[in-house]
Amino acid sequence: MPESPQPAHGRDNATDGLRAEKKPGVARASAARASAGRHVHTSKAAGAQLTAAASADTHSHTTASSVPAAADAPAALPKTYHPRAIESPLFTRWMQAGYFSRDAGGFADNTLPPFTIVIPPPNVTGMLHMGHALNNTLQDILIRQARMQGRPTRWIVGTDHAGIATQNKVEQRLIERGLTRFDLGREAFVEACWKWRQEFGSTIIEQLKAMGCSCDFNNERFTLDEGYVQAVRKVFVDWYHQGLVYRGNRIINWCPRCTTALADDEVVHVEEMGHLWQLRYPLVEPQDGRAYLVVATTRPETMLGDSAVAVHPDDPRYQPLLAAGARLRLPLTERTIPLIADQYVDPHFGTGALKVTPAHDPNDFELGRRHELEFINIFDERAVVNHNGGRFQGLSRAEAREAVLAALKEADLLETTHDHVHAVGHCYRCDTTIEPWLSEQWFVAMRELAAPAIAAVREGRVRFFPDRWHTVYFDWLENIRDWCISRQLWWGHRIPVFYCESCGWQDALIQDISDCPRCGEPLRQDEDVLDTWFSSQLWPFATYGWPATRGFEHQLECYYPTQALSTARDIIFLWVARMVISSLYFIDGQVPFTDVLIHPTVLDKKGNIMSKSRGNGIDPLELIERYGADGMRFGLALQVTGSQDLRFNADTLLGARNFATKIWNAARFVLQSASDKSDACSGPAQATPVCPQPVTPADRWILSRLARLAVFLTDEADDYDFGTRARALYGFFWNEYCDWYLEYSKGQLADTTLRYSTIANLVYVLDKALRLLHPYMPFITEYIWHLLPHGDARPHLMVAQWPDATALTRFIDPSAEALIGHLNGIVAALRSIRARYGIGARQELDVVVNVCGSHAKNQARLLIQQEQLLRHLGRIARLCIEAGATRPAHAAVIVGEEMEIFVPLEGLVNLDAEAARLAKEHKRAATELTKREGKLANPGFLSKADPIQIEKTQTEATELRETLRRLQAQIEALH
RNA sequence: GCGCGAUUAGCUCAGGGGGAGAGCACUACCUUGACACGGUAGGGGUCGUUGGUUCAAAUCCAACAUCGCGCACCA
Numbered sequence A: 001m002p003e004s005p006q007p008a009h010g011r012d013n014a015t016d017g018l019r020a021e022k023k024p025g026v027a028r029a030s031a032a033r034a035s036a037g038r039h040v041h042t043s044k045a046a047g048a049q050l051t052a053a054a055s056a057d058t059h060s061h062t063t064a065s066s067v068p069a070a071a072d073a074p075a076a077l078p079k080t081y082h083p084r085a086i087e088s089p090l091f092t093r094w095m096q097a098g099y100f101s102r103d104a105g106g107f108a109d110n111t112l113p114p115f116t117i118v119i120p121p122p123n124v125t126g127m128l129h130m131g132h133a134l135n136n137t138l139q140d141i142l143i144r145q146a147r148m149q150g151r152p153t154r155w156i157v158g159t160d161h162a163g164i165a166t167q168n169k170v171e172q173r174l175i176e177r178g179l180t181r182f183d184l185g186r187e188a189f190v191e192a193c194w195k196w197r198q199e200f201g202s203t204i205i206e207q208l209k210a211m212g213c214s215c216d217f218n219n220e221r222f223t224l225d226e227g228y229v230q231a232v233r234k235v236f237v238d239w240y241h242q243g244l245v246y247r248g249n250r251i252i253n254w255c256p257r258c259t260t261a262l263a264d265d266e267v268v269h270v271e272e273m274g275h276l277w278q279l280r281y282p283l284v285e286p287q288d289g290r291a292y293l294v295v296a297t298t299r300p301e302t303m304l305g306d307s308a309v310a311v312h313p314d315d316p317r318y319q320p321l322l323a324a325g326a327r328l329r330l331p332l333t334e335r336t337i338p339l340i341a342d343q344y345v346d347p348h349f350g351t352g353a354l355k356v357t358p359a360h361d362p363n364d365f366e367l368g369r370r371h372e373l374e375f376i377n378i379f380d381e382r383a384v385v386n387h388n389g390g391r392f393q394g395l396s397r398a399e400a401r402e403a404v405l406a407a408l409k410e411a412d413l414l415e416t417t418h419d420h421v422h423a424v425g426h427c428y429r430c431d432t433t434i435e436p437w438l439s440e441q442w443f444v445a446m447r448e449l450a451a452p453a454i455a456a457v458r459e460g461r462v463r464f465f466p467d468r469w470h471t472v473y474f475d476w477l478e479n480i481r482d483w484c485i486s487r488q489l490w491w492g493h494r495i496p497v498f499y500c501e502s503c504g505w506q507d508a509l510i511q512d513i514s515d516c517p518r519c520g521e522p523l524r525q526d527e528d529v530l531d532t533w534f535s536s537q538l539w540p541f542a543t544y545g546w547p548a549t550r551g552f553e554h555q556l557e558c559y560y561p562t563q564a565l566s567t568a569r570d571i572i573f574l575w576v577a578r579m580v581i582s583s584l585y586f587i588d589g590q591v592p593f594t595d596v597l598i599h600p601t602v603l604d605k606k607g608n609i610m611s612k613s614r615g616n617g618i619d620p621l622e623l624i625e626r627y628g629a630d631g632m633r634f635g636l637a638l639q640v641t642g643s644q645d646l647r648f649n650a651d652t653l654l655g656a657r658n659f660a661t662k663i664w665n666a667a668r669f670v671l672q673s674a675s676d677k678s679d680a681c682s683g684p685a686q687a688t689p690v691c692p693q694p695v696t697p698a699d700r701w702i703l704s705r706l707a708r709l710a711v712f713l714t715d716e717a718d719d720y721d722f723g724t725r726a727r728a729l730y731g732f733f734w735n736e737y738c739d740w741y742l743e744y745s746k747g748q749l750a751d752t753t754l755r756y757s758t759i760a761n762l763v764y765v766l767d768k769a770l771r772l773l774h775p776y777m778p779f780i781t782e783y784i785w786h787l788l789p790h791g792d793a794r795p796h797l798m799v800a801q802w803p804d805a806t807a808l809t810r811f812i813d814p815s816a817e818a819l820i821g822h823l824n825g826i827v828a829a830l831r832s833i834r835a836r837y838g839i840g841a842r843q844e845l846d847v848v849v850n851v852c853g854s855h856a857k858n859q860a861r862l863l864i865q866q867e868q869l870l871r872h873l874g875r876i877a878r879l880c881i882e883a884g885a886t887r888p889a890h891a892a893v894i895v896g897e898e899m900e901i902f903v904p905l906e907g908l909v910n911l912d913a914e915a916a917r918l919a920k921e922h923k924r925a926a927t928e929l930t931k932r933e934g935k936l937a938n939p940g941f942l943s944k945a946d947p948i949q950i951e952k953t954q955t956e957a958t959e960l961r962e963t964l965r966r967l968q969a970q971i972e973a974l975h
Numbered sequence B: 001g002c003g004c005g006a007u008u009a010g011c012u013c014a015g016g017g018g019g020a021g022a023g024c025a026c027u028a029c030c031u032u033g034a035c036a037c038g039g040u041a042g043g044g045g046u047c048g049u050u051g052g053u054u055c056a057a058a059u060c061c062a063a064c065a066u067c068g069c070g071c072a073c074c075a
Helices: A012-020 A026-037 A045-052 A083-097 A130-148 A161-177 A186-200 A203-211 A224-242 A300-305 A316-323 A362-370 A388-392 A397-410 A449-458 A469-478 A532-536 A550-558 A567-586 A619-639 A652-674 A697-714 A722-749 A755-774 A778-787 A805-811 A814-837 A856-865 A869-874 A910-938 A939-944 A947-974
Strands: A115-117 A151-158 A245-255 A261-262 A266-287 A291-295 A310-313 A325-327 A336-341 A355-356 A415-429 A435-444 A461-463 A496-498 A506-508 A523-524 A561-567 A593-598 A845-851 A876-883 A891-895 A901-902
Touching: A083 A619, A083 A778, A115 A130, A115 A336, A115 A856, A130 A151, A130 A203, A130 A561, A151 A947, A161 A186, A203 A619, A224 A245, A224 A506, A224 A532, A224 A567, A245 A362, A245 A856, A261 A435, A266 A316, A291 A300, A291 A325, A291 A876, A300 A388, A300 A397, A310 A316, A310 A362, A325 A876, A336 A755, A362 A435, A362 A939, A397 A415, A449 A469, A449 A567, A449 A869, A461 A469, A469 A567, A496 A869, A532 A550, A532 A567, A532 A939, A561 A567, A567 A593, A619 A652, A619 A722, A619 A778, A652 A722, A652 A755, A652 A778, A697 A722, A697 A755, A697 A805, A697 A814, A722 A755, A722 A869, A755 A778, A814 A845, A814 A856, A814 A869, A814 A891, A814 A901, A869 A876, A891 A910, A939 A947
Parallel strands: A115 A151, A115 A561, A310 A336, A461 A593, A561 A593, A845 A876
Antiparallel strands: A245 A261, A245 A435, A266 A291, A266 A325, A266 A415, A310 A355, A325 A336, A496 A506, A496 A523, A845 A901, A891 A901
């Protein structure tokens, strides 16, 4: 769609795959396989024997030829993760398997509610910019999760013909050959546009593929497709016949470079430093010694088109002149103009006298109408002064300004010049200063159409996320003005109005006709085309073939409205509101979508909007090159928040890439462990490794954590909080699965009685984690999943099932979480002591743990049961855990909440340093206790606070007192 | 002018009425059999200012300051 200018960096290599994909040739497919094969290792899939159900392919349609089964995949991960090497081949496989269509290659469950997204169609001239990268990452996350949840999904994709942008591109190419579009003529020019589209128009689609977007690429749409043309014509013709589309002679926003009209919202206002000039307009008949009036203007050149001077009717300064019907001599011209009175004039601004230029200012236009003034157009379509400008004819706007000022100065009619900041309109496509220009244009009467669109959001039939954006929507619709829809371009939907020059017949028609139905004379079609947004507004339903294609009713019945629309906030009214309007009107009062996601704007590191003119844009394809598509996607998702714009931070993408590497290496460890066929691995445990086996507290703990994560990510609440979800995935995988479970598992793997169950859990949790991660990082998860003995019959992770959060809740285990919390605490304490005394990781320690607290004996028993794990992770030689253990001599000390940890370090331990450290902790705890005691001594707290809070505070106070007592005891013991 | 958002560790940002958090950066140690794109242990913040509400405010409210965005513009 037409969009704000964004930095574009061409990349030739990115276009390869698309062109090939459109005609999937044999050569292309085999090339892809060869590419994938670079990483095929010859050893057999070592984990295959552990795979319970992998061979049970219940889906006969997924033949080996179209979708390589898991067995074809490499058996081990290469040591190094190279995102670029795995991404493109995987994408080809997904495409070939037909997963991007509604039935997901046959894996969709038709009994579930469908999930549909329409992409904001990028301009056919577009290059992927950061806004696209973010927006399409988010949409892909949504659609991939829905697909894995079994819902029939479709992400409708296509491009927008982008009238002005495309025409500019093609004209630019003509200019390079010394030609203009007029040299070619309309027909040949439009032909050239189509040719351009064929040659270059797929770039952005190709870039979406590089990102891994799972759009329905086999059903790509274009807003100038044959069927789409029919939709546009029906809308125009219906509205024309309803009187909602009309023609009028109005002041519109004119771009003199694009030589076309623009809609109000296609004009970008920029504050600029200009001048305010005061001009003297001589009175035809001086009165009371007054020879002239002074008017102020920021655009002196427009005085050539003045047809009056206006003052406020009650302004006492001008009463005598008004009464006398004074006229003024318009400088530099032969004309005299009247002095008129109008309420519009602000008597307090300047001299209270306003020059009136009805053909070049919207407000003056209204004045001109009310007072039946002359409308004098002084500019041609390129904003060059025309014959109405007398001797200034032929000058550009800027030249005319200089010349007019010089002439006025010479005639002593220029009174003052002041600096003046004012907002100047610019063309949103080419940044040229807009000229308010009087011309004949087509308009849509919006007020009547807007009312239902306002109601739809008020009633919650369409919801905005974040919610506050609905105010932008309401503000626009409630103050709506008529929409100028005609453009003086050649590339676009030509206005289907036909005129008979001889008898005056005129009508809007669905089908072209050449002769007048009334008199038989040849007809002339309107020369103008429609605003690109006029066609974009139909995107959600025109892409279903409405109103012409057979079967569209069924499509709309099943899959309409769509679920989510994700877009940038700057097109809430340009596009979103208009889609709601047209859908309500034409699709039986239905909204086009239920949820509108307004994603953050991607800013540069300094907080500036990225733009071509600033040159601060970042090319997403370079990011993909550097961090992988997965890294870019996850890095962007991590930065999404509901309320803030996204100040782009490449460090976060680096973190995401490192996270991908972490996943890769964790998977290498799991695969190695699972494939190790040592004796320890044989035996009765050779059952189904994909079944979790919560044997040890560590097992129960990681399964519990996994269950909580799955519940969180599956939560039905549509909060669209991508950042929080991404952070939860990151935290779980890195800080829980890798940092702790993988480390505990190393100890368990060494234990023959635990080895098999541990492998099962490693594989099981990795499998589930990959599923949960897949929507965010589709490539690396897919690649690893293929090698994993996950026991799933589905050929690809992309269509594998989303973890059943409800079923997983049976693993939630607070006692395991508490116990592992204690074990982790002991390990961390030992590491801290090692760091403090410079004891290497290899040197084993003797450790005494004194378990305290009310359940000390039971707690000690539980910890003793985990002695092996502790020894492994803590590198412990002699370990003594008991309730009431005393501190050995020469021991370093850590006082925890419910335990004391002693490490005898004869000759090493610095008793004074230990005492000082304990004293510091004592002080800290004492401060905390004081806070609690203060609260508990506060009658207000005791009488008004939540009882749970009071109890919590009391418990904490008790614990702190106990901790302090023990700290004190240890400090004393050290002396 | 009207409206919206932001202000938390050096940087980018989460969080959100009752114990200040993450990533990066920084310091020290570790080439331990998944990973140096790594591991471990650390240092670092009166949560923009001023009031108010509350037993309790970084968190809610108001005003102000600063920054950003949008809309509307008086020529």
